[in-house]
Amino acid sequence: MDQSRWETLKSRLRRARKVAGELLYGATVYDWVRDMRRERGEVERLFVLITFGDLLGIPILPPYYTLRLLPYIVPSIERWKRSLLRERDWTDLVEFIEGID
């Protein structure tokens, strides 16, 4: 087998391994990872709501520590607003079948 064919075969095998790994990941622990992400997301959302709720019109007086936290929160503010204000339908609950409380 010449070098180029060997390289092609190796690259195909690598790709097949990657695809098989991703399929297995999707069928096994992906749910688990999503649940953990969701849990973290819920806690983060609540934390930002408590500290920066005034951005959404909730009358929370910005305390000193809120200002200290501001630089760390700025990158996620848009995401937080979108997530918090998104209109939810009860069919979103299908996600709860694999979701958290």
Add this chain to the structure above:
Amino acid sequence: MNAILTIVIAGVGLWLGYFIYAKNINLNIVKPDDSKATPAKMYMDGVDFTPASKNVLFGYQFKSIAALGPIGGPIVAAQWGWLPALIWIILGTFFIGWVQDYASIIVPMRSEGDTFGALSYKLISPRARTILLVFIYLYLLLIMGAFGQVIGITFMSKPAVPFGILSVILMGLLAGQMTYKMKQDIILTTAITVVIAFFGIWLGQTSFITNIFEGLNNALGAGGQKYFWSIVFAIICYLGAVLPIWRWAQPTNYVSFWIVALGMVGGVIGMLVWNFQGGASFGDFPAFTGWTVKGLGPLWPILFVTIACGAISGWHSLVSSSGTARQIEKESDALPVGGGAMWMEMVLAVIALLTATAATGGWAAYQEAYAKGKFGVFAVGLAAFLSHIGIPTSFGVPYGLVFLTIQGLTISYLVVRFMRVASAELLGDAIPVMKNVHVGAIVALVLSLIVIWTGVWQTIWVLFGGANQMMASLALLIITIWLMSQGKQYNWTFWPFIFMYVTTIGALIYTAFWKALPAALAGTKVAGNIIAVVLAVVLLICAFILGYDGWQAISRYRRGEATVEA
């Protein structure tokens, strides 16, 4: 007929369906555009909207849609002979199944990630969303009834099963502890928990353990067994529904995935080995037994709701729209993920059919296993396949039963979990106590136990299929209206909608007025049959309202009075 020929026929169906029909519709009608930002990218929040690779999503979608449905349906439908079941599995997936699953990703993906609840409100009518809720709640209740009778009564009372189930659950709890508390590597966790779970299943079928459970069953008596094991089933569901998901539901699902996946892989290899040895033929299993089967009913419409998952299932549309559509990275991924997973489920349904036909080796053996407990046919068939890779039948049958039981249990406690959250959302404002986690779960379980204890299994299974196929009709209607609103060709979803709608209404009318009502009037299982009639009538009323609103919506879009933003 034999197993390999059946697989080849299914393979040809898959090739024609996926590579020609589905790709043609995808390219010429839907026209995916990878330059468009999907909701997963537009609204990425790291939680619900998160782009994922198509391979990961394929695994996720397949696991989400394929459970006991594609196994149970074909086994029951083999009562009409193997041919009608095989034809419906292949043609149902070909013309309807993949269409629904794929389009249920496309429509929300191009509607900013809206779920089917929101879409039915916008596209059909405000009450269409309420009807969807009724379909879903009844579907879940009927799942609990159907699985609860098979798992909670028939399987759990078999002496070789409970210890295996206990082992898998304990190993699930250990997996959760090792992952979340002890921060152990997932591969190490998997190896330890899955090996011990398998050891527990093996130990459970030894005479030492089976004697204990036989003694318990004898002490309980036939009537006592029914209530005892169904209450055990309910307690397991209760714990799965109220404990934190990381503690019980998720790790137990994870360990049971390996129990199920390894069984399926072993079964397929065993089937191939057997076939190459010249076996795995259908023997005297008839291709067609007649237009009407005693206990089930006429082929049309009952077969088409008996096999739901495996051909077309409305539940898939909810999974696709609420979960998968929000994670699609590129528009072109929708076909391999939604359509591809449905075609794979068709393969699973064909394998389940083979466990009833080729693995049992004949009609008499199938009937004998069926009489002992419907889905039990699968356990017998799986054991026959596994015996050809050196796994003795004495272990194979209990393993098959644990396989089915744990799969049903993992679904059931997630269903109770969903029912309690749904009832809290729906009734929580009017009845604040429904917001309580325990009250919601107990209400769901009490309703389920009533159906389990009073219901006639075959009637429950058909009604469960009916609620499921009504959701499919609603999904196909939403998709059709969306296609109309976009000025796209819609015949490929409209005719499947008409077929599913008419067939399911036929199945519900037959079940309510030709089967359950006469049985109740004759004094047979009066409570269960009356409950079945009530559930069927509720589903029918919802279906007629949906039909009326759907027709109004279609007329509206035809006249060009309503448009939806792209």
